[in-house]
Structure formats: C-alpha cells, structure tokens
Amino acid sequence: MKQSYLLILFLIFVSCGNDTQKIESKLKNQIDSLSYELEKVSSELKLLKERNEEAHKTTFENEEFNSFFWNFMTDSVFQKRRIKFPLKYITWKINSNGDVDLGGKIDTIQTSESKWKYDPFYFEMANERTQIYDNFQLKFRPSNERLLHWYGVETGGDAKYYFKGFNGKWFLTAKEQLGD
Template structure:
C-alpha cells in the first residue's frame, strides 16, 4: 500500500504543469515571509566564483533542480535508492534512469505542503517533505560529489 501511495505521490508531483511551476518558482525566488529559506540562505545565482571553482551552492542548485527536468535527470544518482519504512522493517527499491519521473519540488511548498532544508554537513543536505495532517513524510538526501550536488536517495517514513 505504501508503494502504491509513493508511486501516486511521485506521479502527482512529477506532472509538469509549466505555468503553475513557473509561478511557484518565481514566488520561491522572491524574498518574502512565506519562503522556507531565510534571507541568510540567499545565494547570488550569477556568482562567478561558484562557476570558477565548480563548487555549487546548494540553494542555487536546488532552484534549478526543482524547475528543470533535464537538469534534474542529470543530477540524480542512478540507480536511485528509495527506502520504504514499514511496520516490519525497511524495504529498499531502486529506480533506473529510464523510469525516473520529474519531481516538482516547487509544488511541495504550497498550501499544506511543506519542504524543509536541513544541512547535515558541507557535503550533505536533507530536504524533508511533509503534508499536513496526512502522515506523509519523505526525506530526500543530496550529496556533493566533486563540487556538484546530486540527489542520492529518498526515504519514505510516512505513517
């Protein structure tokens, strides 16, 4: 049942509604009180130093990763690991590049959807997605490898 819910969730957030996604992405980029990123997290996307050192800032990477399906596909580590937390233990599944569906993280910050950034270290950031009053709880793990951020795994701890 959890796998079915996960597939439905991935499909629903993977659907490409360009106009809505563009509007949401613009709102995320604006500095306002509804943004999940604080002003201290703001990054100059055009930072030349970032390009010279090939050492990406997470926030500028994540903005592009959330809105560009081709870029997203290039920044997912395959086979993509999904861990489903079940009552009897965990079940691990893998998704191939051919089976990948675009995850529209921009839509995960609207209404009752919440996306929270947690910096584990300089090379690991966790994005936690929750949906109010539903028990949905996904953890997306991003790791920096050779100066580039990659989505490496997801854990579904939904109840």
C-alpha cells in the same frame, strides 16, 4: 642531666632536619614530574585544538545549494542529470496483494534512470520555500551533504531526500518515503 636532654633534643632536631630535606627533595621531584606531565598534556591539547580548527576550516567547493535546488525542482531535464543512478529508494514493502504495507516491513530498492518520474517537490502547491538553518548566522556549517525532509502536517506525508556534493555539483543520492 640537662646536657643529655639538650643532646637528645639536638639529635632530634638534626634528624628532623634531614627528614625535612628528604621530604622537600621528594616534593620537588614530584612537582617537577607533574610539571613535565602538564606540559605534555598541554602540548597534546594544543595539537588537538589545531587539528579541530583545521577540520572546521574545510570548505567544499560546491555550487550554492539553494540555486541548485531551485533548478532541480523546476527543470525535469536538469533533475534527471543530477541524480546518481541507480538511486537508493527506501519505502514500505509491497505485500502479496500488491498493496503498500504501511507500518510493515521496509524495503530498499534501486530506481533506474528509465523508471524515474520527475518530482516537482511540491513546487506547484507552494508559493515559497522555508529554509531552516542550524545557527543564528544563517549559514550552513561546512558539509558536503544536505538532507531535505518534507513532512506533511495532517497529510501523513514523510519524505527525505539525501543530496551529496561531487566535483563541485550537488546530486540526489537517496530517497526515503515512509509516510502514509
């Protein structure tokens, strides 16, 4: 009887050994498969990082914006040459009485070169200009666009000027005036 028990134990041990080998083999295959997938994801991530770094290295060979803007607000001839006409102009719609309908419907019109009036950008009222950056290094991120937003505290003024670089030079491409 002891021999039968020993034989049964031996058979159980051998069969468990085979199952253990099968489990080990399956686990090894799964680990190999996961390692392969991890390598694929890792290489894709590396490629995405390289593309992202290349996109941030993009530079725009435009003139320095502050110098351009100084000329733009102080020289009426220069200003007119640096506007892409017809200029997109977004403002309040004029009602049937010929009055501006503040808070009503918004209208988008095209301003031609002949109808443009010199805009000194509050130069006559301000002794200094404020520049707000989007980082602590006092540098703009590489971009071919600038947005100038004048907001009149207590006056209700609200104007946005959209500038874009073309062939190394800045141009005004749109204006939005939705203040009082």
